[in-house]
Amino acid sequence: MPTFIFLSWLIGVCLAVDVHQTPSAIIRRQGDKVQLVCTHEKTDYTLMQWYQKSPGDQALKRIGHVSYSIVEHEKSFQEHFNITGDLGGETAKNGSLFIDDLKAPEHTAVYYCAASYAH
Ligand SMILES: *[C@@H]1O[C@H](CO)[C@@H](O)[C@H](O)[C@H]1NC(C)=O
Numbered sequence: 001m002p003t004f005i006f007l008s009w010l011i012g013v014c015l016a017v018d019v020h021q022t023p024s025a026i027i028r029r030q031g032d033k034v035q036l037v038c039t040h041e042k043t044d045y046t047l048m049q050w051y052q053k054s055p056g057d058q059a060l061k062r063i064g065h066v067s068y069s070i071v072e073h074e075k076s077f078q079e080h081f082n083i084t085g086d087l088g089g090e091t092a093k094n095g096s097l098f099i100d101d102l103k104a105p106e107h108t109a110v111y112y113c114a115a116s117y118a119h
């Protein structure tokens, strides 16, 4: 029986900005790789943060962020997780979270992206 990983995600936490996340829900097999994409039109929001909320856990865990093009991952998210994006410049923003070698149950979660000014 293959084990499936369920990734789903909700609207970004941010102030009056329409943040688009694709895809909205995905199911993958163990060992697969997945890309979550987050886009918005707020050209001066140069920071994008990513969070993970595991089922049955109230805590929102911070995975990391990209500020302009500088990426930082929290210690516990340095393996399997890659945040990408270049949020500098006066253009619509587009960042991604890659997760490779998916494992259940630890990668089964709701993932959030949040956009804001860099601070
Ligand atoms: C954002 O970038 C991804 C590639 O990483 C691309 O597939 C997607 O179409 C882009 N989205 C927008 C709205 O530009």
Ligand SMILES: *[C@@H]1O[C@H](CO)[C@@H](O)[C@H](O)[C@H]1NC(C)=O
Residues within 6 Å of the ligand: 080, 081, 082, 098, 099, 100
């Ligand atoms: C993240 O990037 C590193 C270095 O570029 C690469 O070795 C690794 O496979 C990537 N992981 C994911 C999840 O894309």
